[in-house]
Amino acid sequence: MATDLIPLGDPSLRQKVRLELVVNEERRDLVIDGYKSLLELLREELQLTGTKHGCELGECGACAVLLDGQLVLSCLVAAVECDGRSVQTVEGMQNGPTLHPLQSCFADAGAAQCGYCTPGFLLAAKELLERKPDATRAEIAEALSGQLCRCTGYLQIFEAVEAAAAQLRGGR
Amino acid sequence: MKKIGPPVDRVDGPLKVTGGARYAAEVPVARVAHAVLVLSTIARGRITGMDTGKAERAPGVLAVITHKNAMHLPPQPTRETRASQGDHVLQLLQDDHVLYNRQPIAIVVADTFERAQHAAHLVAVRYEAAPVDVDLLRTRTAARAPHPPYHGTVAQTLPVESRRGDVAAALAAAAVRVEEVYTIPAETHNPMEPHATIAVWHGPTHLTVYDSTQGVFEDQRKLAASLGLPRENVRVISHYIGGGFGTKGAVWSHVPLAAMAAQKVGRPVKLVLSRPQMFGPVGARPQIEQRVVIGAGRDGVLAAIRHEGRSSVSQFDQFCEHFTAPTRALYKCPNLDTTERVVSLDIATPCQMRAPGEVTGTFALESALDELAVKLAIDPLELRLRNYAETDPETGRPWSSKSLRQCYQTAAEKFGWSRKKPQPRSMVDGKLLVGWGMATATYPANVRPASAIATLFADGTALVRAGTQDIGTGTYTVMTQVAADALGLPVEKVRFELGDTDMPETPTSGGSCTAASVGSAVHQACLGAREKLARLGNGGGADPSVDEPFAAQLARHGMKRIEARYDAKQLETRDRYAMRAFGAQFVEVRVDPELGEVRVSRAVGAFAAGRILNAKTARSQLLGGMIWGISMALHENTVYDPKLGRIMNNDLSEYLVPVNLDIPAIDVLFVPEDDPYVNEIGVKGVGEIGITGMAAAVANAVYHATGRRIRDLPITLDKLL
Ligand code: FES
Ligand code: FES
Numbered sequence: 001m002a003t004d005l006i007p008l009g010d011p012s013l014r015q016k017v018r019l020e021l022v023v024n025e026e027r028r029d030l031v032i033d034g035y036k037s038l039l040e041l042l043r044e045e046l047q048l049t050g051t052k053h054g055c056e057l058g059e060c061g062a063c064a065v066l067l068d069g070q071l072v073l074s075c076l077v078a079a080v081e082c083d084g085r086s087v088q089t090v091e092g093m094q095n096g097p098t099l100h101p102l103q104s105c106f107a108d109a110g111a112a113q114c115g116y117c118t119p120g121f122l123l124a125a126k127e128l129l130e131r132k133p134d135a136t137r138a139e140i141a142e143a144l145s146g147q148l149c150r151c152t153g154y155l156q157i158f159e160a161v162e163a164a165a166a167q168l169r170g171g172r
Numbered sequence: 173m174k175k176i177g178p179p180v181d182r183v184d185g186p187l188k189v190t191g192g193a194r195y196a197a198e199v200p201v202a203r204v205a206h207a208v209l210v211l212s213t214i215a216r217g218r219i220t221g222m223d224t225g226k227a228e229r230a231p232g233v234l235a236v237i238t239h240k241n242a243m244h245l246p247p248q249p250t251r252e253t254r255a256s257q258g259d260h261v262l263q264l265l266q267d268d269h270v271l272y273n274r275q276p277i278a279i280v281v282a283d284t285f286e287r288a289q290h291a292a293h294l295v296a297v298r299y300e301a302a303p304v305d306v307d308l309l310r311t312r313t314a315a316r317a318p319h320p321p322y323h324g325t326v327a328q329t330l331p332v333e334s335r336r337g338d339v340a341a342a343l344a345a346a347a348v349r350v351e352e353v354y355t356i357p358a359e360t361h362n363p364m365e366p367h368a369t370i371a372v373w374h375g376p377t378h379l380t381v382y383d384s385t386q387g388v389f390e391d392q393r394k395l396a397a398s399l400g401l402p403r404e405n406v407r408v409i410s411h412y413i414g415g416g417f418g419t420k421g422a423v424w425s426h427v428p429l430a431a432m433a434a435q436k437v438g439r440p441v442k443l444v445l446s447r448p449q450m451f452g453p454v455g456a457r458p459q460i461e462q463r464v465v466i467g468a469g470r471d472g473v474l475a476a477i478r479h480e481g482r483s484s485v486s487q488f489d490q491f492c493e494h495f496t497a498p499t500r501a502l503y504k505c506p507n508l509d510t511t512e513r514v515v516s517l518d519i520a521t522p523c524q525m526r527a528p529g530e531v532t533g534t535f536a537l538e539s540a541l542d543e544l545a546v547k548l549a550i551d552p553l554e555l556r557l558r559n560y561a562e563t564d565p566e567t568g569r570p571w572s573s574k575s576l577r578q579c580y581q582t583a584a585e586k587f588g589w590s591r592k593k594p595q596p597r598s599m600v601d602g603k604l605l606v607g608w609g610m611a612t613a614t615y616p617a618n619v620r621p622a623s624a625i626a627t628l629f630a631d632g633t634a635l636v637r638a639g640t641q642d643i644g645t646g647t648y649t650v651m652t653q654v655a656a657d658a659l660g661l662p663v664e665k666v667r668f669e670l671g672d673t674d675m676p677e678t679p680t681s682g683g684s685c686t687a688a689s690v691g692s693a694v695h696q697a698c699l700g701a702r703e704k705l706a707r708l709g710n711g712g713g714a715d716p717s718v719d720e721p722f723a724a725q726l727a728r729h730g731m732k733r734i735e736a737r738y739d740a741k742q743l744e745t746r747d748r749y750a751m752r753a754f755g756a757q758f759v760e761v762r763v764d765p766e767l768g769e770v771r772v773s774r775a776v777g778a779f780a781a782g783r784i785l786n787a788k789t790a791r792s793q794l795l796g797g798m799i800w801g802i803s804m805a806l807h808e809n810t811v812y813d814p815k816l817g818r819i820m821n822n823d824l825s826e827y828l829v830p831v832n833l834d835i836p837a838i839d840v841l842f843v844p845e846d847d848p849y850v851n852e853i854g855v856k857g858v859g860e861i862g863i864t865g866m867a868a869a870v871a872n873a874v875y876h877a878t879g880r881r882i883r884d885l886p887i888t889l890d891k892l893l
Pocket of ligand 2: 114
């Protein structure tokens with residue numbers, strides 16, 4: 001509701017907020033500025049810079065992470081909303097030294113050129129394959145439609161997701 | 173060169189898929205403060221007042237810097253005295269003039285990014301605004317000759333005019349004539365990573381900058397000149413770059429401003445442009461209008477071409493797109509006139525954008541040739557073959573290599589071109605109109621001087637270093653391959669480091685020159701190291717692919733390492749041959765006749781670009797380029813408000829770039845080519861050729877589908893209805 005909006009200059013925003021959340025399976029107990037977005041929390045406070053800053057307007061998908069397993073644009077999520085919740089970023093995708101199949105397939109297929117869009121694509125693809133392990137090319141395209149890439153022309157990305165899906169299915 | 177060519181996986185792949193690759197804004201720097209730019213909201217005039225009090229009092233704010241309190245800097249070069257392509261005339265808060273909309277007019281520094289952003293909004297500015305002129309097609313400002321070439325080392329060598337034969341007479345005598353005007357709007361690069369800079373001072377005279385740049389050395393030179401420091405006091409580091417496409421090939425105002433802010437607050441400063449700020453102060457492809465007149469015989473043999481046009485430039489700086497360059501090189505034609513002009517407008521300075529000149533020029537020329545083919549009822553591919561240039565038509569020099577005929581043939585066969593029905597609107601798919609179009613692609617084979625150092629260690633590994641950049645093109649990977657090949661080592665034993673002005677000097681990554689230039693230097697440095705090792709006295713023919721000799725030889729001489737440096741020069745043969753990469757683009761579109769919606773459904777590109785260092789990274793470059801060409805044809809358009817001179821569609825929901833549903837089935841085909849003359853490693857470069865010719869191929873396909881010739885890009889549905 002509009003009446004609930006806090007004006008930008010409001011002193012309450014200067015206050016620190018206590019936040020407990022799980023990031024990549026690790027409990028974090030933080031005191032942060034109340035105005036932080038999840039994106040800035042990850043990048044600036046936690047030094048988890050794998051999550052990218054592309055537009056801060058919800059237009060490019062570079063900042064996508066999983067919040068309780070759901071794909072969200074971290075530039076549009078207030079950090080305080082994440083209290084008691086669980087965040088997964090690209091840094092949490094690998095299992096020890098072993099890359100997630102999506103990660104190795106992206107690396108193998110040359111799906112990362114400049115690599116700036118890559119973490120967002122990886123998490124969007126992960127969310128899709130967890131929900132739909134046998135996703136078709138059309139479903140992959142649909143699920144990744146919020147992610148922009150200016151380098152690759154997308155085809156190598158689709159190829160990588162398909163290869164990873166096959167590996168994941170084979171592995172079960 | 174056995175290790176070259178195979179699709180070796182990118183060596184930076186693992187870092188990029190784990191979040192481990194640190195881009196400029198991500199380098200951890202203690203006590204870093206955050207800066208946000210305030211940009212002008214008028215395009216021309218003066219600042220008459222600035223109220224910074226509210227911003228200064230806002231929480232966390234460390235400084236608000238305007239022209240009133242900015243550090244006094246040495247004067248910027250003028251457009252007449254600039255030293256190089258990247259040496260732009262910058263706006264560094266030295267006066268109250270506003271020269272374009274979204275010009276930096278203040279910089280706000282705070283302890284957090286959000287606080288800086290908030291305070292930046294609190295800066296109130298009053299202006300005295302003058303009327304503006306921003307539209308190339310509507311302006312009454314006369315076109316003029318571009319300013320003379322730069323004064324520095326990176327000379328602008330392309331002439332803005334060229335003449336051969338007698339065009340007027342040949343046109344008058346020609347059996348058929350095509351004369352049309354083609355226009356291209358401003359386009360904005362939009363790499364996914366915005367420009368970002370971290371400036372760290374070490375005392376008052378030494379500066380380290382982490383920057384997202386295509387040219388660390390250009391950055392270093394420009395920073396030093398702008399701040400009045402000796403060049404060696406400035407170090408620029410750029411390990412990962414989230415795309416550039418030309419916008420990061422020049423140094424823009426925010427880079428020295430970040431350094432200025434860091435000095436002011438006595439702390440390191442991080443400055444990241446917002447996406448909306450990427451539209452204006454960091455370059456764009458200029459607006460271009462081109463007129464092409466072609467005279468030909470009934471047999472399609474070209475008698476004369478006149479290609480002239482004008483492109484937009486700012487009022488205070490220079491830049492000229494050499495859009496006639498491909499016309500001078502592509503076809504055999506005895507009579508040719510080309511003229512490039514510029515028009516000064518109240519806009520920010522345009523700059524290089526992927527395949528500058530080549531992509532814009534081929535749109536006009538290759539569209540006009542299609543119009544000629546239609547007029548003569550000759551197949552467009554056949555028309556091109558009838559005018560094939562066996563030697564460089566301008567200089568008469570032989571080509572160092574040219575495999576365009578094979579490109580045409582390979583691509584046409586794959587595409588199924590022979591099944592084309594020539595009549596427009598003659599091919600349909602349900603209710604959709606299907607159209608086929610083709611065009612020629614070309615890009616010059618550029619090489620610039622580069623250096624590299626190779627070090628062999630006693631443990632049998634090697635480290636090769638060159639200051640160059642990897643802007644996403646695969647420099648890390650292909651240089652590792654080139655080095656491994658020259659050293660006879662497996663790729664895993666070689667490490668390649670780049671992106672640092674403390675390393676050997678290399679050119680800015682632009683003009684598709686990095687693989688060829690730095691690759692040649694790496695190759696030679698490695699050969700040099702091998703030679704040195706051999707000269708240690710263990711029978712010259714030692715095989716360094718075995719770990720033993722390395723370790724053993726070095727140990728025997730009590731050495732831990734051996735090092736060789738190479739400073740590349742231009743090859744002499746470059747003056748004896750004309751050097752270009754060529755390709756052929758074939759495109760299928762489907763057009764909805766009721767809605768006017770155009771979709772590219774299929775594209776085939778075949779390219780001959782000398783030696784392909786790595787089939788995987790090269791395919792990616794060409795594929796990405798082809799998509800850029802489709803995007804140029806159908807989407808990209810930077811829209812200026814005619815009164816405010818302000819770019820109105822300044823974000824990614826309004827400025828259209830391709831999303832994955834815009835991507836057709838694409839085939840990238842390599843035509844093998846061996847070029848012994850172009851440089852030591854026979855590489856012509858693949859970063860840009862993929863975009864050239866594509867916009868024309870799409871426009872030609874749209875004509876074939878609909879019978880409508882669209883000569884002003886982008887081809888949007890309103891133009892087809
Ligand atoms: S940064 Fe969040 S969508 Fe672009
Ligand atoms: S790889 Fe550069 S934006 Fe996708």
